[in-house]
Amino acid sequence: MPAVQETVERVKRIDVDQYRYGFETLIDSEKAPKGLSEEIVKFISQKKNEPAWMLQWRLEAYRRWLTMREPTWARVEYPKIDFQDIYYYAAPKPKKAVSSLDEIDPEILKTYEKLGIPLREVAMLEGVEPKVGEEDPARRKIAVDAVFDSVSVATTFKAELKKAGVIFMPISEAIREHPELVQKYLGSVVPTSDNFYATLNSAVFSDGSFVYVPPGVRCPMELSTYFRINERNTGQFERTLIIADKGSYVSYLEGCTAPQRDENQLHAAVVELVTLDDAEIKYSTVQNWYPGNSEGKGGIYNFVTKRGDCRGNNSKISWTQVETGSAITWKYPSCILRGDNSRGEFYSIAISNGFQQVDSGTKMIHLGKNTSSRIISKGIAAGKSQNTYRGLVTAHRKATGARNFTACDSLLIGDKCGAHTVPYIEAKNSSATFEHEATTSKISEDVLFYCIQRGLSQEEAVGLVVNGFVKDVLQQLPMEFAVEAQKLISISLEGSVG
C-alpha cells in the first residue's frame, strides 16, 4: 500500500480510540430544567446572585435572540439544533462558594489531574505556595482558572496576582465584586446583538474568566483557563472578558476538552478583549473538544465569537490558536484596529480529521491610521474532513497607511478531504497595502518515504512533516504549551494510541 494510502487508512480509524480526554467524571450536579425561556435566564442569574442590571442585560439579549436566525453562510453541515433540548445550566455539587482547593470535589480535581493541567501542582497553589527560596526558579508560574461545565471551580495564585494589582477571577465573581469594570466593558466589543450565538451566550452564559490588568503592569505570570464539558446534553456558554489598561501586558491561554458522547453538544463562547493605549494582550488557545467518532457521530459544535478591540493607540492584540478538536468549528478571532498604530495578529493551526468540519479564520478591521495586521494560517485536512479558512481584511476610509500580510497554507493528507480558502479583502482608501499568499499542497509520498527510510514509522513521519509545516505558528505559543500542542498535533493525526 502506498504510504499516503496507508496513512489515510490509519487516520480513518482514529478519533474514538485516539481521544485521550474522553473520560467522564462521576459527580453529582445541579441542572436547570431543559430548554430556554425567560424563567431559565432568571434562574441562571439567580443562581449566580447577580445584581439587577445583569439580569436586565441577559433578558434583553434573550428577547433579541428570539428574533434572530442561525447563520448558514459557513461551509459546515449539521442537522438543525433543537435549542429546547439543551440544558443551559449545570453546576457540579457541592455548589457553595469555593474558597480553597480543599473544598473542591476530589473527583473534579482528579479530572484536571488526568488532563495534566497545572492545577495538579498542588504545592504551587494558593494557600500552599512554597516559601520564598524553596521554589524552582526554572519553572514559570501559571495561574489557572478551571471551568467545569458551566462553573468556575478554582482559580489559583489569586493572592500573588492581587499584589501586582491584576484581577483574575471567574466572571460571575467579577460581576459582584467589580461591577463598574464589567458594566463598562462587557458587550463593548461583542454587542449582545452581534450574532445568533453571541446573543444566545449573552442571555445564558454562566461563567468564564475575567481579567483586568491595571495601567503600566506587566502581568507577572501566564494566565490560563481550562474548560471542560462533562454533563450530558449540556451547552457550555462561557464568557471571557480581558482588559489591558494603558501600557499593560498580559498573556492568556485557554484549553478545552470534553468526554466522548454519542450526541452532539453545543459550545457557544464569547471572548472579548480590550487594549487601551500602549497595551498588549496575547491570547492563545489549544482547543481539543471531542471531535466525534470514526463515523462522525457525536462531538462538540464549537460556535464561538472571539473579538479583540485595540481601542488605544499603539496597542496590540495577538491571537494564536491550535484547533484540533470539535465536530464543527465555527470561529473567527478578530481584531478591531481602532487606535492609531495599533496592531493585530492571528496565528492559526487548524487540523481536521475523520468527519470534522472546520470553518475558521479571522477579521482584521483597520479603522485607525497606520494600523497593521498579520495573518498566518495553517490548515491540515485528513480523513473525510473539510477545512476552510475564511478571512476578512478591511481598511476604513480614514485608515490611511493600513498594512496587512496574509499567508494561508493548506496541507492535505489523503484524497477524501478538502481544504478551502475564502479571503475577503476590502480597501476603502488607496494608501492601504494588503498582501495575500495562499498555497495548497498534498503531503508528499516522497518526503514520507525519505523519513521512513531513515527509520521513522509512518506515524512519526507524518507527525514530523506536519509539525514542520506548522512551525511558524507553534513558535507563537508560550513555551509551556508549545510542547503540549506539538504532541496534540501528532496524536490527532497519527494512528498511534495516546
Add this chain to the structure above:
Amino acid sequence: MALLEVKDLKVRVEEREILHGLTLTVNEGEVHAIMGPNGSGKSTLSHVIAGKPGYEVTDGQILFKGEDLLEMDPDERAAKGVFLAFQYPVEIPGVATMTFLRTALNAQRKARGESEYSTPDFLKKVREVSKSLNIPQDMLKRGVNVGFSGGEKKRNEVLQMALFEPSLCILDEMDSGLDIDALRIAADGVNALRSPGRAMVVITHYQRLLNYIVPDFVHVMSRGRVVKSGAKDLALELEASGYTQFEDA
C-alpha cells in the same frame, strides 16, 4: 558472508515489468558498482531494496543477512542497517536538520532495543562527522535540505550514513549535479566509511565517480537485468565503448 542476496527478482510498476529477473550478491566489506544507461532499472532496484511503496515484486527474493527483506517494513529495514542515499534528497520545511537526525537516529536505536543517545554524546558525534564533511553547524539548524546546494544535499546524505552506521549503503547517482570539488568531498566521506563489516552498492551512470570510490566489482545493468559483471576494469572498458553494445542485447 553474504550480506545482500537478490535472487531472480522481478518487479512491476503500474502493471509494467521493470526488473526481469535480477540476481546480485554482495558480501560484507565489498563495494559493488552498478552501471547502466538511463531507464535500465537502477533506481528501481534501490527503491525495492529500501521498501519504497508502489513497486510490486512478482517473483524472486531479497535476503539481507539471511532474512527475508521483502517481509519487513521499510523503517524496520532501516533499523536493521539498510541505508539508501537518494539521487534527489527531499526537502522537509520547518524541520531542523539536527532535529531530524536525532529523531531518526533514536527511532532506529529504539527499534533495535538500544538506549537513546544522550544530548552531549549526540552533539559530539554530529560535530565530529559534520566537520570531516565540511558541513557548517548553521546548516544543521536549517530545515532538512531546504535551500541546500546540490553538494550540500549529498553531503547531508553522507552525514546521515556516517551517523546511522548502516551495514549496507546504497548510493544512487551520488555524483549527479556535483562539480569535481563537491564530488571529492562527498566521495572522501564515503571512503572513510568503508569497513570490513559494511558493504556498499554504488549506482552510477558515469565512470567518473568510480575514480573516487573505487569498487571491488562492477555490474552492468540493461533493461532490467544484470548483463555483465566483472572487476573494476570493466568500468574503464565501458567508458571507452559505451552502453550501446548492451542496449542491443
